[in-house]
Amino acid sequence: KINSERLWNTLHETCEWGADHRYGENPTDTGMARLTLNDDDACVRRWFAAEVQKLGCSLSVDQMGNMFARQSGRLNSAAPMIAMGSHLDTQPRGGRYDGILGIMAALEILRTMKESGFQTNYDVGVVNWTNEEGARFPKSMCSSGVWAGAIPIEKAWDLRDIHDPNVTLRSELERHGYLGDIACSSDPATGYPLGAHFELHIEQGPILPGNNRSIGVVQGAQGYRWLTMTVHGKDAHTGTTPFSARQDPLLASSRMIAASHDIAKRHDALASTGIIRVPSNASTNTVSSQVTFTLDIRHPQDSVVHAVQDECLKAFEAIALQDGKGVSFDWTLDTDSPAVKFDENCVASIQAAADGLVGREKSMLLTSGAGHDTVYTSKHCPSAMIFVPCLDGVSHHPTEYCSPQDCALGTQALLEAVVHYDQF
Amino acid sequence: KINSERLWNTLHETCEWGADHRYGENPTDTGMARLTLNDDDACVRRWFAAEVQKLGCSLSVDQMGNMFARQSGRLNSAAPMIAMGSHLDTQPRGGRYDGILGIMAALEILRTMKESGFQTNYDVGVVNWTNEEGARFPKSMCSSGVWAGAIPIEKAWDLRDIHDPNVTLRSELERHGYLGDIACSSDPATGYPLGAHFELHIEQGPILPGNNRSIGVVQGAQGYRWLTMTVHGKDAHTGTTPFSARQDPLLASSRMIAASHDIAKRHDALASTGIIRVPSNASTNTVSSQVTFTLDIRHPQDSVVHAVQDECLKAFEAIALQDGKGVSFDWTLDTDSPAVKFDENCVASIQAAADGLVGREKSMLLTSGAGHDTVYTSKHCPSAMIFVPCLDGVSHHPTEYCSPQDCALGTQALLEAVVHYDQF
Ligand SMILES: NC(=O)NCCC(=O)O
Ligand SMILES: NC(=O)NCCC(=O)O
Numbered sequence: 001k002i003n004s005e006r007l008w009n010t011l012h013e014t015c016e017w018g019a020d021h022r023y024g025e026n027p028t029d030t031g032m033a034r035l036t037l038n039d040d041d042a043c044v045r046r047w048f049a050a051e052v053q054k055l056g057c058s059l060s061v062d063q064m065g066n067m068f069a070r071q072s073g074r075l076n077s078a079a080p081m082i083a084m085g086s087h088l089d090t091q092p093r094g095g096r097y098d099g100i101l102g103i104m105a106a107l108e109i110l111r112t113m114k115e116s117g118f119q120t121n122y123d124v125g126v127v128n129w130t131n132e133e134g135a136r137f138p139k140s141m142c143s144s145g146v147w148a149g150a151i152p153i154e155k156a157w158d159l160r161d162i163h164d165p166n167v168t169l170r171s172e173l174e175r176h177g178y179l180g181d182i183a184c185s186s187d188p189a190t191g192y193p194l195g196a197h198f199e200l201h202i203e204q205g206p207i208l209p210g211n212n213r214s215i216g217v218v219q220g221a222q223g224y225r226w227l228t229m230t231v232h233g234k235d236a237h238t239g240t241t242p243f244s245a246r247q248d249p250l251l252a253s254s255r256m257i258a259a260s261h262d263i264a265k266r267h268d269a270l271a272s273t274g275i276i277r278v279p280s281n282a283s284t285n286t287v288s289s290q291v292t293f294t295l296d297i298r299h300p301q302d303s304v305v306h307a308v309q310d311e312c313l314k315a316f317e318a319i320a321l322q323d324g325k326g327v328s329f330d331w332t333l334d335t336d337s338p339a340v341k342f343d344e345n346c347v348a349s350i351q352a353a354a355d356g357l358v359g360r361e362k363s364m365l366l367t368s369g370a371g372h373d374t375v376y377t378s379k380h381c382p383s384a385m386i387f388v389p390c391l392d393g394v395s396h397h398p399t400e401y402c403s404p405q406d407c408a409l410g411t412q413a414l415l416e417a418v419v420h421y422d423q424f
Numbered sequence: 425k426i427n428s429e430r431l432w433n434t435l436h437e438t439c440e441w442g443a444d445h446r447y448g449e450n451p452t453d454t455g456m457a458r459l460t461l462n463d464d465d466a467c468v469r470r471w472f473a474a475e476v477q478k479l480g481c482s483l484s485v486d487q488m489g490n491m492f493a494r495q496s497g498r499l500n501s502a503a504p505m506i507a508m509g510s511h512l513d514t515q516p517r518g519g520r521y522d523g524i525l526g527i528m529a530a531l532e533i534l535r536t537m538k539e540s541g542f543q544t545n546y547d548v549g550v551v552n553w554t555n556e557e558g559a560r561f562p563k564s565m566c567s568s569g570v571w572a573g574a575i576p577i578e579k580a581w582d583l584r585d586i587h588d589p590n591v592t593l594r595s596e597l598e599r600h601g602y603l604g605d606i607a608c609s610s611d612p613a614t615g616y617p618l619g620a621h622f623e624l625h626i627e628q629g630p631i632l633p634g635n636n637r638s639i640g641v642v643q644g645a646q647g648y649r650w651l652t653m654t655v656h657g658k659d660a661h662t663g664t665t666p667f668s669a670r671q672d673p674l675l676a677s678s679r680m681i682a683a684s685h686d687i688a689k690r691h692d693a694l695a696s697t698g699i700i701r702v703p704s705n706a707s708t709n710t711v712s713s714q715v716t717f718t719l720d721i722r723h724p725q726d727s728v729v730h731a732v733q734d735e736c737l738k739a740f741e742a743i744a745l746q747d748g749k750g751v752s753f754d755w756t757l758d759t760d761s762p763a764v765k766f767d768e769n770c771v772a773s774i775q776a777a778a779d780g781l782v783g784r785e786k787s788m789l790l791t792s793g794a795g796h797d798t799v800y801t802s803k804h805c806p807s808a809m810i811f812v813p814c815l816d817g818v819s820h821h822p823t824e825y826c827s828p829q830d831c832a833l834g835t836q837a838l839l840e841a842v843v844h845y846d847q848f
Contacts, residue, residue, distance in 0.1 A: 092705065093705065203664065204661050204663075204664045205661065205663075205664030205665055205666075205669075206664075206665065206666070206669045207664075207666070210669075222663070224663060226708050226709075234818075235818075235820065235821050236817070236818075237628050237629060237793065237794055237817075237819055237820060238694065238696035238698060238720045238722070239628075239629075239646070239648060239694070239720070239722055239792075239793035239794040239795070240627065240628045240629030240631075240792075240793035240794050240817065240819070241629055241630065241793070241817060242629075242630065242631070242694075243685070243688075243689060243694065245629075245630045245634075245817065248696075250681065250697055250698075250700060251681060251682065251685055251697070253678070254677070254678040254679070254681035254682045254697075255678070255682050257674065257675060257678035258675065258678045258679050258682060261667070261675055261747070264667075265667060270662065270663070270666075270667065272662035272672075272709075272711060273674055273675070273678075274662060274674075274702075274706055274707050274708045274709060274710050274711065274712060275702060275706045275707065275708060275712075276674060276700055276702055277702075278698075278699060278700055281516060281517065282698055282699045283559075283698050283699065284650050284698045284699060284718040284720055284758070285564075285650075285696075285698060285720055285794075286698050286820055287696060287698065288698060288699075294708040296662045296663070296708055296709055298662070298663055323685070334708075368663075368664075369661065369663035369664035369665070370661060370663040370664050370709075371663070393660070393661075393664065393665060393669065394659075394660075395661055395664070396659065396661060396710060397659050
């Protein structure tokens, strides 16, 4: 049985590195700004390395700075370890649980095993994946992506700090001594293969709290595609130009955003626009010459993601002709993350743990709405995830909150799932 | 008869001060960036002062830097002068005709009168109004507004350079020696009253070229109101938050922008959004917490402007409740410029000039879509405007173009209108 107080205290003590955005009076009433490989991230990494070594783990660091802590199993088997992984980096206005809970839970599990003299059959361990958020170096799930062979390491190394193009991910790895010598790969010959990957994470959405459930058994992740649309029109004076003579990209973009929502809704899918930009010299009395906006389309089935995209593009073509003299548009595909189904045996181990801890009334099968490192690991080893609820589904926000009870319950479920899988 | 070559050459020679945004190979294939009271604007002002003094004009500068050049009339009357006014400042990506043509035409008319020994009955002259564009110091038709008593001078003086809040309009007037000692007012006791105000300007729209007309007899200006809408929602992850749980201000804003267009269209009015902004830390996979956008509503009748605004706000209230958990919004009124009707006698003088020059088939009555300094002068002296076509109606853009023939025709019409009015 894990020590829930130790878990809670350790999590919040280590959040001193990167605490920011105070919103209340309690010591822990802050969010986090622990951006990948900044000085605070380097501090929490060094602390993590020391803690796992104190527990007798061996520690390996690969060429993306991914940290692998390994506890030997009873059988002294050469098989790759069963990993519990997540990330210690945060969003610039992030919270204290996203990623961090997964690492702290894994550490608490190793501490509990050590304390109680419990040994797994096979090696178990923790992975801290570098730059999951992609907030400082703009590629999310960056280093699990390299590990899985989905992102070329040169591309990842060359990612630039979004505020300082002179700083690369690689230069920051070097500065902090986290450019390891193991290949970032699942290849047993050169890299660090894993026997399985389990990740505890906050849900970051409203489904668990809305259904009054405390454990989500995550059976996969939905597919998503990110498009950037650019709509081209023509500057025109808003006072002197009749509607019939206009090519108004902002009017067209507005109709496109509304249409994409309505199309996705009909498919029970999601389509969202987070960013829209007009040129910096836009003015109240000028029709803008160009507008760009993002489109994020998601659904658990890839075929639906594609159907929504196709229907949106068709609708956009009609909208482009609709007002005045019409506009033109083009688009780029920025991210293509197909749907994944997690490993049946890993899911079964999590379900068994949930059944024992809270029963079927308090757990539920879920598909992750967001991408996680486990999406990448699942391509190279059996993988699955556990979700616990966060307050009102709020995440990527300083006030993100997961109660001590839910943190402890998720950690206990992770422990039991790993033990279950180890025995299986 | 004015000298069209001298007009054309003078205009383009003086556009050396502030030429920018080259788009073609001819020497004059550039736009302009002669922002109010920058060094180029100071140069062209000093040149203008020297030119009118060479012609024997007296020059007065008021406390807003408005420049009044005055040629005595035959009758030596103490009556206020008949003014030909416009502006020498430009947009940051403006053209060579907007405002500049009106001043150069007026100067060419004084030169022609001098050359041919022609004297008007009453004093005539030129006014260069400061900061018509409101591009550097953000209030358009700023100094004619102060002259007309519609804008308090302290407010105008305190306007800040949009890129450097340490620089005010007043500090720039002082730096260049253009903080005159005459009150900026139409009051005969302290200020500089005008007997009439005629302004030649490019149309900045497609109506004259679209109807194959070369002179627009402008009988008034439409009313307009500028609103800034702020829509409040809640940050949410685009992958994990169902539509039903969202408060999405960008989706709501998109529906509002489309609705405002459709409402204005039904009223034969205009409603336009030039600027939309999401927070700078917006991201593709986060529903934005807040969106602001501008709304510019116009119609020749104030009652229609108000009806469109009321109908938009009603529609926005319904839209705010439409998706997910709904959003809230508030708004500010940034500009309220009621419709104006120009003086009948001034309009008649322009119509007489147009009839003589091109006949009724090539001229037309128009209502100005945009605001101009004449909108303000019309509140304190008989006023009207002449429009000439600009290519494709393009304005506030480097490629803005008015042909030498149209520049000359407009100037000749201005001359004849002023002479007609002087005799009447
Ligand atoms: N968990 C998370 O926010 N991942 C980033 C990629 C996504 O938007 O799903
Ligand atoms: N001519 C001009 O652009 N005036 C500015 C005010 C307006 O938008 O009408």
